Structures are given as C-alpha cells and as structure tokens.
Amino acid sequence: MALDPVFEPITRRVPELPAELKLPHITPTHDTMLDHTVRQRLMPDGFPEHVLGRMEQLVLQLARIQHGSPLPFDLLAFDSPQLVVFAADHGIADEGMSHLPQSMTCEHVMQLLLGAAPVSALAQLHGFDVTVVDAGVASHIALPEDARRKVPLLLRKIGYGTRNQLLGPAMSQMQAISALHAGMDVVRHLPGNVIALGDVGVANTVSASLLLTRLCGVPLADACGRDDFQGESLSDIGLEQRIEKLSAAAGRHRKALGPLDSLAALGGFEIAMMTGAILQAASERRVVLVDGYVAGAAALVARGLVPAAADYLVFSHRSGELGHRLMLIHLQAQPLLDLGMRLGQGTGALMAWPLLLAAQALLER
Known part of the structure; x- marks a missing residue:
C-alpha cells in the first residue's frame, strides 16, 4: 500500500536555507590512516580481529572526533563534560497528547535546578556540570524563596510554548532560526570537549514523532506507538483519535519539506x-x-x-518508544545501551558515559 503523500520520504530538492540562518562549518571526521593506527593499538596480542565488537567502533569514532590536527594521534581526553538540558512546552499538549498536565514541565525544571532529578545523581557521580536552558517553557520559572539552586538556569525563551500544530505552525521560521542560534550560543560559552544533551517538555515526543514522519517517511502509526504518549497506555479508540489529530496536523503542513521548514512547522523550541x-x-x-x-x-x-x-554524534541508548527504534534505523546508528528507558533529561546519555571512559582506558594500556 502506498504511503499518504504527507508521509512519503523527501526525494525532491530541499529548499535553499534563508540568509538569516548562519550555520557553522563542520569538518567530516573520516580518516582511514587513523583508523588503521587505532586498530593496531587496540588489537590484543594473539587475538583475531574485531574481538572488541562495537567497542572498537566507539573507540574509532572518538579518536576521529578528537584527531583534528596534523600531529600523530595520542590518547583520548575528556575535559569538563557538560550536560545541557533544554526545556520547552508544546501547544499540541492542549489536544490531550499526554496524561501529564503541562505544568509538569516547569515542575521537572525546578527539580533539575534543585539537584533533585534522577539525572542529578548521575551527573554528580560522573562529574558532569549541569546547565538547564529555558527554551520555551509556558510559564515563568520561579523557585521558592527558601530553595537553594544547585544548577544554573539560562533564560533563552523564544516563546511561552509553541503553537498547536493543528492550528498553525509550531513556530515561525524566524523563531526556529533564533532557537538554532541560541543553541549554538549556549554551547559556544561552555567549556570542555563533551556535551550531553537532554530535554524536558510535556508532549515533546509528539513533535519528535511528527519530525520522524516528515523527514524519514515513517508512517505516523509506527512513529507514535500505543505506549509512546508519555508512558500512558491507550485504548484502541484513544490511540486512533490521537493518530487522527496528528495526521491532520501533518497534513496541514504538507508543504514543509526541508529540515528547517519541518522543524518550524512541527518541532519544538527545545528541539530547535x-x-x-x-x-x-x-x-x-x-x-x-x-x-x-x-x-x-x-x-x-x-x-x-x-x-x-x-x-560527532554518539547515540547513548535506545529508548522504549517504538518511534525511537525506527529513528535510529534511519540514522544508521547503533546505540550503546538498550535499557527500555524513556525518562529524558539526559539520563540515558549519562548512563552510557562509563563506556566512553572504557574506550579511553583501552587506548591507555
């Protein structure tokens, strides 16, 4: 059966990007000679090739990322690792896309600021500095007067939540560009050479599913599984009603084809x-x-x-959402862990961090 045209993969020419969007130059990391050198250092004496399995691929990727000079490659070095959690609300939450009230976005942000979120313990364990970014939370974030903030909050609010995609684009193109530039600026001012990314936002998995559908041609029914709505188990009728609403939202923005246009029409401020x-x-x-x-x-x-x-992307884990499994296939990515987690906030990224330390140790022997 042919896909609805709304959900067909993009094959036509992507529209040119607007002049207002200033994208940084990124150097590809492919280096055959480096791969050969690192493999020789990794190879235990008396063992066949590739005995380290996917750990070998992780070591090679990390070495390529860090080998940016003409000097011979030495060792992996991780300096001042940072966890950045971006928070925003989504207008489509008004359509009953989550069993959580929208106010929980602000509540989860305050937990992060107080060091009381699940990821806070992992950040302390692994020595990650944590930064929370208000990308577009629908309310003002104010801690109680007697509360002691443990984590900095950066105010980069583009708007008080995105618009409902059923009624219009989630954001204007200029808002999307502003959010992209704000994300660049946040990283530009952080130290270190490792960035872990996390998110907070009620119904943000809906925007992720819409982007997966639009950019990869995955049918919406597959991108939004029964249990993908913020951990809620739905009846057949409830799931069908939500899929119908999301189909209507995708159809309304059928002309948004390129990555920037799709982001503006269907995404979220934290995703941008x-x-x-x-x-x-x-x-x-x-x-x-x-x-x-x-x-x-x-x-x-x-x-x-x-x-x-x-x-430069290390995919830390495969989450419990069916859509994420399909997304990783389209990204041709092998995640480091598969624990069925779906918490967000960067928890899976910090769970995988010891594997990067193991990769570092393998080259130090």
Whole structure:
C-alpha cells in the first residue's frame, strides 16, 4: 500500500536555507590512516580481529572526533563534560497528547535546578556540570524563596510554548532560526570537549514523532506507538483519535519539506535549540552524547542541515518508544545501551558515559 503523500520520504530538492540562518562549518571526521593506527593499538596480542565488537567502533569514532590536527594521534581526553538540558512546552499538549498536565514541565525544571532529578545523581557521580536552558517553557520559572539552586538556569525563551500544530505552525521560521542560534550560543560559552544533551517538555515526543514522519517517511502509526504518549497506555479508540489529530496536523503542513521548514512547522523550541547545540559542538570537534527520542529528533534535523554533524554524534541508548527504534534505523546508528528507558533529561546519555571512559582506558594500556 502506498504511503499518504504527507508521509512519503523527501526525494525532491530541499529548499535553499534563508540568509538569516548562519550555520557553522563542520569538518567530516573520516580518516582511514587513523583508523588503521587505532586498530593496531587496540588489537590484543594473539587475538583475531574485531574481538572488541562495537567497542572498537566507539573507540574509532572518538579518536576521529578528537584527531583534528596534523600531529600523530595520542590518547583520548575528556575535559569538563557538560550536560545541557533544554526545556520547552508544546501547544499540541492542549489536544490531550499526554496524561501529564503541562505544568509538569516547569515542575521537572525546578527539580533539575534543585539537584533533585534522577539525572542529578548521575551527573554528580560522573562529574558532569549541569546547565538547564529555558527554551520555551509556558510559564515563568520561579523557585521558592527558601530553595537553594544547585544548577544554573539560562533564560533563552523564544516563546511561552509553541503553537498547536493543528492550528498553525509550531513556530515561525524566524523563531526556529533564533532557537538554532541560541543553541549554538549556549554551547559556544561552555567549556570542555563533551556535551550531553537532554530535554524536558510535556508532549515533546509528539513533535519528535511528527519530525520522524516528515523527514524519514515513517508512517505516523509506527512513529507514535500505543505506549509512546508519555508512558500512558491507550485504548484502541484513544490511540486512533490521537493518530487522527496528528495526521491532520501533518497534513496541514504538507508543504514543509526541508529540515528547517519541518522543524518550524512541527518541532519544538527545545528541539530547535538542541539542533543548534549539536551543530556548534560538532564544529568545535566536541563529542556529542545524544539521549533519547526527542534529542534524536534534533540529531535528525541537524544531520539534514549539515550532514557532517552525524560524525560527532554518539547515540547513548535506545529508548522504549517504538518511534525511537525506527529513528535510529534511519540514522544508521547503533546505540550503546538498550535499557527500555524513556525518562529524558539526559539520563540515558549519562548512563552510557562509563563506556566512553572504557574506550579511553583501552587506548591507555
């Protein structure tokens, strides 16, 4: 059966990007000679090739990212690792796309600021500095007067939540560009050579599913599985009603084809800022640890804008959403972990961090 034209993969020429969008230059990391050198160092004496399996591929990717000079490659070095969590609300939440009230976005942000979120313990364990970015939360974030903030909050609010995609584009093209530039600016001012990306936002998996459908041609019914609506299990009728609404939203924006237009029509402010963060980090040859489904949607858009950005992306885990599994297939990415997690906030990225430390140790022996 042929796909609805709304959901067909993009095969036509992508429209030219507007002059207002300033994308950084990203250098591809392909280096055959480096791969040969690193493999020789990794190979245990007396063992056949590729005995380290996917760890070998991780070591090679990290070495390519960090080998940006004509000098011989030495060792992997991870300096001042950063976790950046982007938070925003989504207008389509008004259509009952989550069992969580929209106010929970602000609540989760405050947990992060107080160091009380699940990812906070992992950040402390692994020595990650945490930054929370208000990309477009629908309310003002104000901690109680007696509360002690442990994490900085950057105010980069583009708007008080995106618009409902059923009624119009999630954001204007200029808002999307502003969010991309804001994400670049956030990374530009952070130290270190490792960036882990996380997200907070009620119903943000809906925007991720719409972007997956538009940019990869995945049928919406597959992109939005029964259990993908923020952990809620739906009846057949409830799922059908939500798919019908999302189909109507996708159909309303059927002319939004390229990565930028799709981002503006169907995405979220936090997804746009994460996209900018990915592009800037890749241009600075930083390792980018991508968390779950929503961060993966940002990676999908970033790859569409600058294909070389994909070389710098380490996909930390395969989340429990069916759509994320399909997204990773289209990204041709093998995640490091598969724990069925769907928490967001960068939790999966920090869970995978010890594997990067293991990769570093393998080259130090």
